[in-house]
Amino acid sequence: MICSEEEAYAGPMLRVGGNPQSGPQDGETIPPTERARYYRGSSEKFSFTRDGVYTNEQFRVGGPDLCLLPAEHANIDKDPQAKRLEKATDSLQEVVHAVLKRHNLRRPEGPIIAQRYWKYDREPDHRFTVLMWLGTREKVNDDWLLAVKEIRRLYADNGFSDIIVEMFVWRDPVLSFPVGAAEDITRIWPSLEPQIVKALSGKECLELNVLRRGREKVPNDNPVTVVLTVSPTSTDDWIAIREWIVHLLNNNGLEYVAVEIGAGVLWPFGGVPSENPLPNDAWKGPAKMGCSIGPLGSTETSATLGGYLQLQHPNGQWSAFGVTCHHAAVPEFPTEYLSINPTTLADWHKSGIKPNAKGCEMIKIASPSLDDHETAISYFEAQIRAAKEDPAYQEVEQLIADEEFIIPHRLRVHNVRKEIVDINKNQLKAAKALFERERNYLGRLFASSGCRQSSNLTSLDWALLKISAHRVSENELPNPESFFGLNFIPIFSPLEPNVTTVANIQETLDSQYPHVFKSGRSSGLTQGILNGIKSHTFDQWGYRAADGQNVEVIRRDMVVTSNALRGAMAFAIPGDSGAFVYNRLGHFIGMAIGGNSHSNTTSVTCARDLFDDIKKITGARAVRLAE
Numbered sequence: 143m144i145c146s147e148e149e150a151y152a153g154p155m156l157r158v159g160g161n162p163q164s165g166p167q168d169g170e171t172i173p174p175t176e177r178a179r180y181y182r183g184s185s186e187k188f189s190f191t192r193d194g195v196y197t198n199e200q201f202r203v204g205g206p207d208l209c210l211l212p213a214e215h216a217n218i219d220k221d222p223q224a225k226r227l228e229k230a231t232d233s234l235q236e237v238v239h240a241v242l243k244r245h246n247l248r249r250p251e252g253p254i255i256a257q258r259y260w261k262y263d264r265e266p267d268h269r270f271t272v273l274m275w276l277g278t279r280e281k282v283n284d285d286w287l288l289a290v291k292e293i294r295r296l297y298a299d300n301g302f303s304d305i306i307v308e309m310f311v312w313r314d315p316v317l318s319f320p321v322g323a324a325e326d327i328t329r330i331w332p333s334l335e336p337q338i339v340k341a342l343s344g345k346e347c348l349e350l351n352v353l354r355r356g357r358e359k360v361p362n363d364n365p366v367t368v369v370l371t372v373s374p375t376s377t378d379d380w381i382a383i384r385e386w387i388v389h390l391l392n393n394n395g396l397e398y399v400a401v402e403i404g405a406g407v408l409w410p411f412g413g414v415p416s417e418n419p420l421p422n423d424a425w426k427g428p429a430k431m432g433c434s435i436g437p438l439g440s441t442e443t444s445a446t447l448g449g450y451l452q453l454q455h456p457n458g459q460w461s462a463f464g465v466t467c468h469h470a471a472v473p474e475f476p477t478e479y480l481s482i483n484p485t486t487l488a489d490w491h492k493s494g495i496k497p498n499a500k501g502c503e504m505i506k507i508a509s510p511s512l513d514d515h516e517t518a519i520s521y522f523e524a525q526i527r528a529a530k531e532d533p534a535y536q537e538v539e540q541l542i543a544d545e546e547f548i549i550p551h552r553l554r555v556h557n558v559r560k561e562i563v564d565i566n567k568n569q570l571k572a573a574k575a576l577f578e579r580e581r582n583y584l585g586r587l588f589a590s591s592g593c594r595q596s597s598n599l600t601s602l603d604w605a606l607l608k609i610s611a612h613r614v615s616e617n618e619l620p621n622p623e624s625f626f627g628l629n630f631i632p633i634f635s636p637l638e639p640n641v642t643t644v645a646n647i648q649e650t651l652d653s654q655y656p657h658v659f660k661s662g663r664s665s666g667l668t669q670g671i672l673n674g675i676k677s678h679t680f681d682q683w684g685y686r687a688a689d690g691q692n693v694e695v696i697r698r699d700m701v702v703t704s705n706a707l708r709g710a711m712a713f714a715i716p717g718d719s720g721a722f723v724y725n726r727l728g729h730f731i732g733m734a735i736g737g738n739s740h741s742n743t744t745s746v747t748c749a750r751d752l753f754d755d756i757k758k759i760t761g762a763r764a765v766r767l768a769e
Contacts, residue, residue, distance in 0.1 A: 148404050150380040152388050153178040154365040155397035203286040204308030209260050210374055216257035227255050227270055230300050241292045245285040250274035262407045271306040279311050318703045318741050319354035319361035323651040323674040327366050331675055346376035348408050350678040351741055367400040371740040374405040406740025410469040420510055420518045425576040428615035429509045429584055432661030436511025444511035445470030445719040446663040448733050449617040450768035462768050464607035466720030468590040471605040494592035494759050505587035522570040529563045585609040589760050599698040600751040603735045617641040619728050633657050636728030642767050644749045645729035655726050662718030670702040670713030677701045699745040714744040
């Protein structure tokens, strides 16, 4: 089991007086220094321990059983045990400080009481953690570990025997930036990739990428890095793999390229609640590009309607279809809303669904998804209730009813709050009316790819939806000013109001601005940058054949990193499945299909592979963006 995100790392071989990130310039003969090496979050110069109970890493110490990273915290505001633990923490504060002082440690920030769990754990541990940030670790010895054990005994003596104590050094998150199409590694990579892939045979490696990785906000201040994302449950010898890749890089003049091996998961972008409220027009007729969709009558999953394509049938007629991902439209297993033979379902995932195949008419799609709709209803009701239960609001309402004098400023403030209440009431009424009339029905499945790969190993994960006529919209691009932050505006300069043209991928990569954009159900409007090197994915796609065995699919896809101006925020997150991706000119790049939790990157199926496979599955003579 891997507890740290960073299982094994070898930094670039720094050169005294040279550029550590891009290697020596032409004619330079600068002697290299040694690479910095890390194992499980600690420098290899530091002897860390993990005894099955406590973890003693360079930047993280605690136990028992620290959760994997990255970690998230559950909401414990109303948890009675959390209140008791906070009270005990306050009473133990001076004793804890004495323990820290005895071990030559400074007072911590916090402590924070949290239910801390691995971000991607479907069944998180609900034990409480006392989390302390000690800033820096000046001496690498057993002081932190001994202090953790003493503090945990203090809590156990006060009735909290299952408490976890964790001390850590805060570090900025590792960011991913693209490798340019003109960089040396991009030219050499086609000869190196097959060798690395062969060395990884039989290992629990999920994905291989080449990115710029580091904690610096300026992309070129971070080294080019070969990044392996591996299974969190892996027991493979990743130090040996790291050293083999280092040797290969050194032999090819790439001493300035780092190697990073870290635990993570790959996911399709669907199936999680959205934290963003639905837009005001979510309950109106036409379903716009990037809107929320989900199975009709079920809260099981939510995804994104990417946009609209037109197919030319063998008789020459054109028809419009909505587009999303196969995994977003077709469930992995039979469900309450889709009672179908498991063998048929497994075949759909493996081979795709031909137009109007028997059984696919049962797959009906709603917009917005039921889960998002119910979340929005709860939000509107909570907003109205919070305002009406406010004593100040109630007092002014009573003064108005009694026709009493009200101070003008107070009345203006009240009117603003009342306007917000009225807006939420109108939204609530519109949302409920749409579902009562069942006008949330968007359409049904027409055809899909299944979860396959093309002859050039590109991921194929699309579904065509036959949309009700009154809900069909256009591939309307957002106004550039809709994007968050002024930094977006000069870059996003669409030539037309709608997405009607397929982009030239190489021209986009070679341009001054290889930036791409998307509108998704979960993360809304975001900007990313195309990577100059495709990913190599080894994962098991996530569905099972009729015999219950996982189906392994090898894929090579375009990769989008997050926007440097927005830090660690991902280009797409779960729930953005199916989102159309387009460049700064508004030309269609492809469709977002999944992501990598470790590298924080997004996988995209390019437009040409998407169109070619749609023609193959449907028998269409031609495919184009809806006009």
